[in-house]
Amino acid sequence: MDLRVLKTFEACARLEHFLKAAEELQYAPSTVTLQIQRLEADLGVSLFVRDGKRVIVTEAGRWLYHEASTLLRAVGAIRLTVSDIASGDKGSIRFAAIEPVASQQLATVVANFCKDRPKVKLTMEVSGSRSIAERVQAGELEFGICSAPPSKLMLEFEPLIEERLGVMLNINHSLADRDSITASDLEGLTLLVKEPTCIYRELWETAISPTGQSLFSYMEVGSFFAIQQMIKAEFGIGIVPIYSGLEQEDSLVIRPIADLNPVVTIGIAYKNQNFLGKAALLLMEAIRGIRE
Structure with a gap:
């Protein structure tokens, strides 16, 4: 028993006619007859009773028709899914x-x-x-x-892409009206930075290592959104990648660090x-x- 034979049987049972099944499947009538005979021999049962040019499905044939139809639909779905996966649509x-x-x-x-x-x-x-x-x-x-x-x-x-670090400031901060900022401008200020494992934190610390970290006061904040909100509330300044989308026209700006220009x-x-x-x-x- 294979899928090709089951497909032939399903067509014969559905159409109740070997010749019509052969036409639908584009097989020679003798091929359909031979496949059904071999399937009956394999199963040891009669699946059809001839009635003139028509064929009538036996009880065993009706059960097999139900199961074969279900199986063929499943195989069709499998083929379609595999095809969709291969094309990237699934x-x-x-x-x-x-x-x-x-x-x-x-x-x-x-x-x-x-x-x-x-x-x-x-x-x-x-x-x-x-x-x-x-x-x-x-x-x-x-x-x-x-x-x-x-x-x-x-x-x-x-x-x-290459990303550069900048300084996020409240628009009311004294440094906000500058086009760029130097590391010395940040001395004595509270810097809001990500956790030590963050690439932007590592980039910042590598960039300022010759200057020394003791000049700055740090507060670790695990979220850029939280840093945004804290600066919006006029607490601290943030060390963040330069993205215009992180700025807020009415409250936040980001300025480049002119003398360090850290890039990742x-x-x-x-x-x-x-x-x-x-x-x-x-x-x-x-x-x-x-x-x-």
Whole structure:
């Protein structure tokens, strides 16, 4: 018993006619007859009783027709799903990105991708660069948007954008009307910074290491949104990547740090493109568009 024979049987039972089944399937009538005979021999039962040119399905044949129809529909669905996965119209993607790249650069790209491919199950996480790289290496994520991973993880890395750090200020702050700020301007001020494992915190500390950290007062805040709100309430200044989307016209501005100009490269980290599904590859291609 194979799927081709079951398909022939299903057509014969549905049409109650061998010749009509042969025409529908584009088989020679003798091929249909031979397949039904072999199926009956294999099962050891009669599936049809001839009535002139028509055939009548036996009780065993009616049961088999029900089961065969269900099976053929399932096989059809399997074929369609596999085809959709191969074309990228179906499947699953799990990836992660750092903030604020996730909200400022990727959110619209991901939304448009999901609208174009609604059958794809997509999960986008927000995490730190180090964690993202480790999870990509462990196979928990298809790919990640982060800073360059350590060489020991043996991941591929495609640079996308370069990000520069700036200073977020309340619009009423005395430094807010300047075009740029120097590190010395920040002495004695309370700096709101992310946690030590954050790439932007690491970038800041690397940039000011010759100057010395003792000149600044720090407060760790685990969320850029929280930093925004605290500065909006006129407490402290933030060390953040320069994104116009993080500014708020009536209350917040971001100014570059002229004498340090700390820069970090953000890109796509993955293990091997040959192991990625079509949907993941298409999303990666869409994300590459942010560097244009």
